[in-house]
Amino acid sequence: MPKVSVIVSFYRKINYLKLVLAGFSVQSFKDFEIIIADDGSGQEIVKQLEYLLSEYNFRSVHVWQEDKGFRKNRILNNAIEKSTADYLIFIDADCIPHSKFVEEHWNNREQKTVLTGRRVNLSEKVTDKLTPELIKKHYLEKHLGALLTDGLFGGSSYVEKGIYIKNKFLRKIVNKKPRGLLGSNFSIHKKDILEINGFDERYEAPSIGEDSDVQFRLELNGVKVKPVNNTAIQYHLYHKLLPRPQKNLDLFDTVKKSKEYYTKYGINRS
Numbered sequence: 001m002p003k004v005s006v007i008v009s010f011y012r013k014i015n016y017l018k019l020v021l022a023g024f025s026v027q028s029f030k031d032f033e034i035i036i037a038d039d040g041s042g043q044e045i046v047k048q049l050e051y052l053l054s055e056y057n058f059r060s061v062h063v064w065q066e067d068k069g070f071r072k073n074r075i076l077n078n079a080i081e082k083s084t085a086d087y088l089i090f091i092d093a094d095c096i097p098h099s100k101f102v103e104e105h106w107n108n109r110e111q112k113t114v115l116t117g118r119r120v121n122l123s124e125k126v127t128d129k130l131t132p133e134l135i136k137k138h139y140l141e142k143h144l145g146a147l148l149t150d151g152l153f154g155g156s157s158y159v160e161k162g163i164y165i166k167n168k169f170l171r172k173i174v175n176k177k178p179r180g181l182l183g184s185n186f187s188i189h190k191k192d193i194l195e196i197n198g199f200d201e202r203y204e205a206p207s208i209g210e211d212s213d214v215q216f217r218l219e220l221n222g223v224k225v226k227p228v229n230n231t232a233i234q235y236h237l238y239h240k241l242l243p244r245p246q247k248n249l250d251l252f253d254t255v256k257k258s259k260e261y262y263t264k265y266g267i268n269r270s
Contacts (some may be wrong), residue, residue, distance in 0.1 A: 005083035040067025123155030183210035197266030
């Protein structure tokens with residue numbers, strides 16, 4: 001049984017996933033499995049995905065559901081049920097992990113604590129340049145100067161989040177300020193997310209349901225949020241921003257008013 005289950009939220013963008021899996025193939029920490037939480041990719045994409053997974057040595061599982069619109073939270077719950085480790089890391093399939101990503105999430109884990117990292121937003125220019133071969137050669141980590149320049153004069157942003165800090169004292173300084181949960185970069189003991197019954201599947205649009213809602217309910221149940229900025233780093237591949245729908249905001253208001261940490265619309269649907 002692996003120590004960590006990495007749950008990767010995925011839908012259709014196989015070329016982005018190739019870059020993400022290349023990042024996981026060069027992790028410093030090896031004792032993990034990959035679970036692809038697929039929100040209904042077509043059969044041609046599924047065939048490519050299965051072939052792609054066969055090229056890597058790490059244990060992998062493909063969890064799929066029929067495409068009935070945005071149902072990310074439902075497939076994430078299904079992936080949690082398929083996971084075999086007691087510690088879970090959540091990441092999106094458009095976020096390339098730093099080579100120390102899994103190691104840092106694992107080494108910084110604490111009881112009744114969810115870790116949340118941040119990400120560098122790559123420009124379209126940088127994204128288009130990347131290949132699996134470059135990722136395996138740690139291109140993004142070795143060319144931080146070029147990324148910083150692109151952050152100043154190109155389209156990349158939050159490039160400072162890509163500075164990997166080893167010094168424990170400096171880590172404490174940059175992580176002194178509380179941070180909200182980021183759905184594409186967080187880790188948690190499996191028992192803690194099971195206690196709140198996983199993700200609320202009523203959220204059927206992007207944002208809030210995969211992070212803000214989860215954080216609110218975890219904190220109601222006594223789980224604290226610990227930031228791991230400049231520690232558990234990832235690089236977000238370029239795409240147009242998705243809207244923040246009002247219906248999610250309205251649903252979150254309802255959840256907050258209820259003050260119930262356990263959702264009736266999660267993993268256990270009975």
